[in-house]
Amino acid sequence: MPSAAPDAADVQRFTAALQRLTGRDAPGRLGVAVSGGPDSMALLLLADAAFPGMVEAATVDHGLRADGAAEAETVGRWCADHGLRHATLRPERPITGNLQSAARTARYALLEEWRVARGLDWLLTAHHADDQLETMLMRLNRGSGVGGMAGVRGRSGVVLRPLLDWRKAELAALADGAGMPVAIDPSNADPRFDRAAMRARLGDVDWLDPVAATRSAAALAEAEEALDWLSDRIAAGHLAASGAGWVLTDTDYPREVQRRLVLRMVALADPAASTPRGDTLDHVVATLRAGGQASLGDWLLRGGARWTIAPAPPRRMVGDRAGGEAEGTDGAQ
Known part of the structure; x- marks a missing residue:
């Protein structure tokens, strides 16, 4: 009916x-x-x-x-x-x-x-x-x-x-x-x-x-759209390929914009990489703002006047002179 x-x-x-x-x-x-x-x-x-x-x-x-x-x-x-x-x-x-x-x-x-x-x-x-x-x-x-x-x-x-x-x-x-x-x-x-x-x-x-x-x-959705628009404009003018990685040549922006620029750097460097979020992303941004370096998976990010992302160097293996097992530099020494 x-x-x-x-x-x-x-x-x-x-x-x-x-x-x-x-x-x-x-x-x-x-x-x-x-x-x-x-x-x-x-x-x-x-x-x-x-x-x-x-x-x-x-x-x-x-x-x-x-x-x-x-x-x-x-x-x-x-x-x-x-x-x-x-x-x-x-x-x-x-x-x-x-x-x-x-x-x-x-x-x-x-x-x-x-x-x-x-x-x-x-x-x-x-x-x-x-x-x-x-x-x-x-x-x-x-x-x-x-x-x-x-x-x-x-x-x-x-x-x-x-x-x-x-x-x-x-x-x-x-x-x-x-x-x-x-x-x-x-x-x-x-x-x-x-x-x-x-x-x-x-x-x-x-x-x-x-x-x-x-x-x-x-x-909030409109604010998100505006922040993405701004970040895209900055990335278009200041984010460029550099060797096997990428470099951001202008970093003097509010923290939220910096977060989005880091995400763009990671996505460009490795489209298959998982997206960093929450505390992980906050830690990376804080480290770069302080001029330090931080690892994300297979990538190394460095702060300073310019921010870069490049493949992380392979772990240095230290062999025992007496023929013992090799161990990574981040292992128990």
Whole structure:
């Protein structure tokens, strides 16, 4: 049975958000990621009402829950009743390891493959203001910087999140009012997962405003973009190849800009190297500011008027004159 249409005001609110994110009055063809929960079902309802004939949906069945297949079928039936094309996507290999992280990686890979195959311009996900607040608090608890505290971005490449200024309760009411079938994923309340534990702690907190937090996250995202722009401009003018490494010829910048310049040096020297973060990166920057030298994996960075990165010299092996074992210079002497 077809669901009731959403209010015109809600559709206009959604349309305006999507137009802001894309910079287009007519965003193009939209792919909607739909788990079957109230948030994503409400997203699908709004997208179809705002841009009829331009929407397709996909549900990822990770194979982690017995109900996953049935929930995908429910979404598929709703789409069929409303003339929408729907696909159920499944990973080729079982999800293992850190389940939430691995499932997220597999999900976005499957959705992007589907988006490209279907010729869709954008992929929409149902992240909302309550999700944003949870993300910010989790990252605050980990000591994140500007980029981390910017939280979930409204736009990441072709991925759009037009519901970041909507509350979870609003979306649930929208889906309920339209008579949509919704599924409840029990893992969303499983305290073994960090986000679920944070969600439970926020359940009785009424003095934190998720929508205000979303505005703060957006401001931090703009600050992050500005810092990256500045760092790119500096790198373009003052970071050059030097032998097997790189040299930064102008280093007199605020510490946060210096952090970003060091990251660019490491990435240019070794694109496959892991990105230094947190205390490791802070230690390197402090050492270079003091004119010292610091090692990062196979690379040696030196401070001073100019900062350089070059392959670290091989460990000097000291042989025992009497024929004993050789040992590295950093071993017990």
